[in-house]
Amino acid sequence: MGDRTFRTNEKKAAAVATTSRDGPDLQDALSWYRQMVIARRFEEETERAFRRGKIGGYLHVYSGQEAVAAGFLAEIRPDDIFFTSYRDHAHALFRGSPPGAVMAELFGKAAGLARGKGGSMHLFDVPRGFYGGYGIVGGHIPLAVGAAYALRYRGGDQVCLCFMGDGAINSGAFHESMNLAGLWGHAGLCPLVVIVENNQFAMGTSLAQSSAITELARRFDAYAIPAERVDGMDFFEVRAAARRAVAQARGAGRPVAVEALTYRFSGHGAADVFQPYRTKDEIEQARRRDPIASLEARLREAGLLDDSRVSAILDEAEAIVQDAVRFAEESEAPAPDALTTDVYGDGA
């Protein structure tokens, strides 16, 4: 394991520590801290496996953004569903997909979450309500709107989460979908929560260069969708916003949006080595706001973590990730006949 300590912004941690939280929330936060540590360690390992040639294609890692997916997935029920883009590994892990099956998918193995047919960008775990990672920026947004409609049409009170990046906000798909969501929300038929994971860059193009307004929550005003902006590096803040948004969407069957300000520590994808669009100093500054470190500081303050417990969690994460790699390495490649299955069903 490379970096065993997560650096934090002391002032920020102190501010969080003075906010009153109830006990059960903190206990639960401790379990999410553990999951975020596992996800971070998992992503570090995927980058290594990519360099070793074990993972092909594209690889987009989530390091730095963990509090966003964790905060939202902590607030939905097992029968709720979600969609996301191609930066999707942590979402699967947080929802309980076996790390071995996630890693096996990245390794292109039959035991992978999508039988080795989707790869890093197309993780799916439908029994757990994960309706997929998608590779065309913005292309999954209308799917989530229709899925939300279907949930309500069928009479349940489930919600659908739609994670998207800041880059997707300029796509026509976003605007057409939000207009539909707003319209269907008027009729109480769109229990959708849109989460804009604003990590400041659409690939290598900064938000200021790509969006005429940089406060992305305001984009939702045009579609009668209430939206708020939160610090996406702060698990508690994200989680509180998620709780409000999910309750509203579930209760009224109307869409709600949250813009989470976050930052990715790695390149856009594994091929983005030099990152000429940002400075090392900027990354360093962002790392001082590491969401895992700030959550850790908060849990230390509350007496739920100390050095030995942190060390035990790191060791456990290491073991889980190494098991996942071993499972992926030892799994079989898809059989040749898998090439032509899953193109059509039996119906027609």
Place this chain on the structure above:
Amino acid sequence: MPELSYRDAIRSTLIEEMDRDTAVVLLGEDIGQYQGTFRITADLLNRYGPTRVIDTPISELGFVGAAIGMAMLGLRPVVEMMTWNFSLLAYDQIVNNAAKIRYFSGGQVNAPLVIRGPNGAGVQLSAQHSQSLEAIYAHVPGLHVVVPATPAEAKGLLRTAIRGTDPVIYLEHAALYAMKGDVPDGDFRLPFGRAEVVRHGRDVTIVAYSRMLHVALEAAETLAAEGIEAEVINPRTLRPLDRTTMVESVSRTHRAVVVQEQWLPFGAAAELAASITEGAFDLLDAPVERVGGADVPLPYARNLELLALPHAEDIVRAARRTLYRETPAAGGRSDA
């Protein structure tokens, strides 16, 4: 067996399927209050209400994508594309999501939706509203592409489409909506991938679909008067494509003409011709002839539009060429 128009065959199938299964919902532009541009959905808003007959804004990408999401969650959306020309705005959703979700999810989800609407030319709508886009959909694995030519096919193929498990591109022809024909009663369905031999003959096989089937049948009458007996085959679906029936026919006639309404380069007729050549090369007594439209954007002026589209006479001449009773066209095509 009642007689129905092509339009009423589609409409009555929608009603029967909506009555049968509440998972069937309709989406599209002006399908409700306006009653549908071609009145396929007339009175359906009144019958089923706005949660099942969904008038959408003008945003093909958005509502096709939403319909895919609905299908993934177990609904059976039937999307009306006001004309297939507008589907290009939703092409990413159809090709990158609907066609591939089953595959890249490793079989965990499917998208059983039907997208239907008029395709093709003939009523002076000029370049942006007259295209025949079957080839760009039939090119894509994961989609079914259906091209009904008669009221009975319209009903039988639509029912199969709605009850299927995969996305279906259902291409109507605006010039056929008023056509009448006998339609079997009850739970009538036509399987995909099964061509029909519409007319039997021993001298030359003509393969044509959608409106061109009727043009081919007209050509067959003319040929019969000359003593040439044409066998006319209607594939009914382009994907899956019934290669067997075509090859079996050509192995008897030894000659083939394949027909499509518009641009020949990389088009459906090329696939039909290749299938015949691959399956019956040794049995062919002449090169397979392709008949299609002019390789230009569709013009507005009536005389130019007529020049741009194939007519029975073009099929007759092509059939004669396969029998060496007509000299090849001089100079080749403008796109050659």
